[in-house]
Amino acid sequence: WRRVRAGEVGVVIGSRSALFAPLPDVGLIVLDEEHEASYKQDKSPRYHASEVALEYARLTNATVILGSATPSLESMWKARRGEYRLVQLRERIVTQGAGDPRETRHGATGSNSSDLRPSAPVEIVDMRAELKAGNTSIFSRALRDALAATLAAGEQAILFLNRRGSSTFVMCRDCGFVLRCRRCDNPLTYHSDQDDLVCHHCSRRYARPEQCPNCLSRRIKQFGAGTQKVEEQVRLLFPRARTLRWDRDATTARGAHDRLLKQFQGHEADVLVGTQMIAKGLDLPLVTLVGVVSADTSLHLPDFRASERTFQLLTQVAGRAGRSRLAGKVIFQTYAPTHPAITAAAQHDYLMFYESEVRFRATASYPPLSKLIRLLYVSKGEARVREEAHALERTLRERIRQLGATDIELIGPAPCFVRKVRGDYRWQIVLKGSEPHDLLRDFLLPLGWRVDVDPMDLL
Structure with missing residues (x-):
C-alpha cells in the first residue's frame, strides 16, 4: 500500500478492494469478468465495483474496461444505449504449440503462436427422454459414450455440477x-x-x-446428486479412470487449489469433477469433453437473475473444452432443453440470450428496465421479524400515497427464499421503479433494517 502511494508501482492487480489502492495517477481500470456477483460488496458499506470504477474514472479522467464473454444485462443495456462503447471479440483466441498437446506434454516444443478458434459444439440431451428410455443414471447415454471415447483417446474430461455433496x-x-x-x-x-x-x-x-x-x-x-456422487459414479463406470474433485469441500486446506490444478494440468487425473470453481479462467489444453451433469441447477430459483446466471455459468464452463488443436465437445444434460438460457448457451450466442431475457424482464419491469432496492430485516425471533416487516410496509405504503409516487411498486413483505440462516429469520421488502430511492430520501428507517441498492439477487 505504501509503495503504491509512493508511486513505485505501475500496475495493481487485485479483487474489488484494489480499487481503493492510492495510485497517484490512474489511467486505466480493468474489471475482468465484470458480470461476476463477487464485485458486489454484500456487507456495509455496500457497493458494486463497476460503479466505483466508473466514478473513480470520471474523477481522474481514466479509462474503464469492463471485460466479459457474458456481460451483465445492465452493461449490455448501457452499451446498446450508447452509454458505453462496445468492443466485440467474435472468435476465441487460442495460444498453443503447433503440435498436439499430448506430444507437448512429453517434451515436444512448438511455437507460441495464437490462432482463432470456433467454440466447441454443444449437444443438448433431454433427460426426460433418457428416463422414458429406462435410463435412471445421472449420466445420459450420450455423456457416458463421450466419456468412454475421451478416456480411450488419452484425453481429459471435465464434469460440472454446481452442487456439492453426494x-x-x-x-x-x-x-x-x-x-x-x-x-x-x-x-x-x-x-x-x-x-x-x-x-x-x-x-x-x-x-x-x-x-x-x-x-x-x-x-x-x-x-x-452432488459432486461427490458424480465422482463415485465415474469410478464405478470407469474403474481405471483417475478422478479429481474440485469443490469447496476438497479445497479447504491451504494451497489445495494450486495442488489440484497442477495435478490435472500434469495429467495425473483423467476426469475433473467440480462446481463453479472449475468453470472460469482455466486453460486446460488436453480437455476435449465438458459434461454439464445438470444444466438446470440454478435455472428455477425464484430470482429474476436465475436465467442470466445459468447462461453465464454454462457459457463459461463450455469454454473449457477445445482450447487447443484437439477438437472439443460439450454436453448439456437438462430437463428444460428449450429454455432460452440453455439454447443460447449451446449456440454460444450471447445476443440471442440478451434479446430474449430483456423481453422477459420487460414484462415485469425488472432491471435493467428499472431499479431495485431491497430492504432486509434479520432477527432471532420469527414473530418479531414478521411484525417489523408489516409495520414498515404500512409506513412505506402511506409514504407512497403522500408523495404520489405511483411509479414505485412495493413488493412484500415476505420471508426470503432462504428464510433462516444460523438461527436468524429473514424477511424482505422490495422497492421497484425508475427512482425507488426517492421513497427513502429524508426518511429514517427503523433500527435493524438493511438497505441494498441494486441487489444481485432476491434470495
Missing part, C-alpha cells in the same frame, strides 16, 4: 419428512466421504440417522 436432501419414504438444519431450517445434504449430513448455509454437521426422527421408520433415502 445427495441434495434426505427424506423418509414413509412419512415424507425431510431432514433439515435446526439452525437454518434448510434441507441437509448428505456427504458420503464423512457419512454425515451438512448444512451448506451454516456448515453445521449432523450424524446420519438410522431411522426417521418423525415416524421412526428406517426407510430413509438420499435423493438428488
Whole structure:
C-alpha cells in the first residue's frame, strides 16, 4: 500500500478492494469478468465495483474496461444505449504449440503462436427422454459414450455440477419428512466421504440417522446428486479412470487449489469433477469433453437473475473444452432443453440470450428496465421479524400515497427464499421503479433494517 502511494508501482492487480489502492495517477481500470456477483460488496458499506470504477474514472479522467464473454444485462443495456462503447471479440483466441498437446506434454516444443478458434459444439440431451428410455443414471447415454471415447483417446474430461455433496436432501419414504438444519431450517445434504449430513448455509454437521426422527421408520433415502456422487459414479463406470474433485469441500486446506490444478494440468487425473470453481479462467489444453451433469441447477430459483446466471455459468464452463488443436465437445444434460438460457448457451450466442431475457424482464419491469432496492430485516425471533416487516410496509405504503409516487411498486413483505440462516429469520421488502430511492430520501428507517441498492439477487 505504501509503495503504491509512493508511486513505485505501475500496475495493481487485485479483487474489488484494489480499487481503493492510492495510485497517484490512474489511467486505466480493468474489471475482468465484470458480470461476476463477487464485485458486489454484500456487507456495509455496500457497493458494486463497476460503479466505483466508473466514478473513480470520471474523477481522474481514466479509462474503464469492463471485460466479459457474458456481460451483465445492465452493461449490455448501457452499451446498446450508447452509454458505453462496445468492443466485440467474435472468435476465441487460442495460444498453443503447433503440435498436439499430448506430444507437448512429453517434451515436444512448438511455437507460441495464437490462432482463432470456433467454440466447441454443444449437444443438448433431454433427460426426460433418457428416463422414458429406462435410463435412471445421472449420466445420459450420450455423456457416458463421450466419456468412454475421451478416456480411450488419452484425453481429459471435465464434469460440472454446481452442487456439492453426494445427495441434495434426505427424506423418509414413509412419512415424507425431510431432514433439515435446526439452525437454518434448510434441507441437509448428505456427504458420503464423512457419512454425515451438512448444512451448506451454516456448515453445521449432523450424524446420519438410522431411522426417521418423525415416524421412526428406517426407510430413509438420499435423493438428488452432488459432486461427490458424480465422482463415485465415474469410478464405478470407469474403474481405471483417475478422478479429481474440485469443490469447496476438497479445497479447504491451504494451497489445495494450486495442488489440484497442477495435478490435472500434469495429467495425473483423467476426469475433473467440480462446481463453479472449475468453470472460469482455466486453460486446460488436453480437455476435449465438458459434461454439464445438470444444466438446470440454478435455472428455477425464484430470482429474476436465475436465467442470466445459468447462461453465464454454462457459457463459461463450455469454454473449457477445445482450447487447443484437439477438437472439443460439450454436453448439456437438462430437463428444460428449450429454455432460452440453455439454447443460447449451446449456440454460444450471447445476443440471442440478451434479446430474449430483456423481453422477459420487460414484462415485469425488472432491471435493467428499472431499479431495485431491497430492504432486509434479520432477527432471532420469527414473530418479531414478521411484525417489523408489516409495520414498515404500512409506513412505506402511506409514504407512497403522500408523495404520489405511483411509479414505485412495493413488493412484500415476505420471508426470503432462504428464510433462516444460523438461527436468524429473514424477511424482505422490495422497492421497484425508475427512482425507488426517492421513497427513502429524508426518511429514517427503523433500527435493524438493511438497505441494498441494486441487489444481485432476491434470495
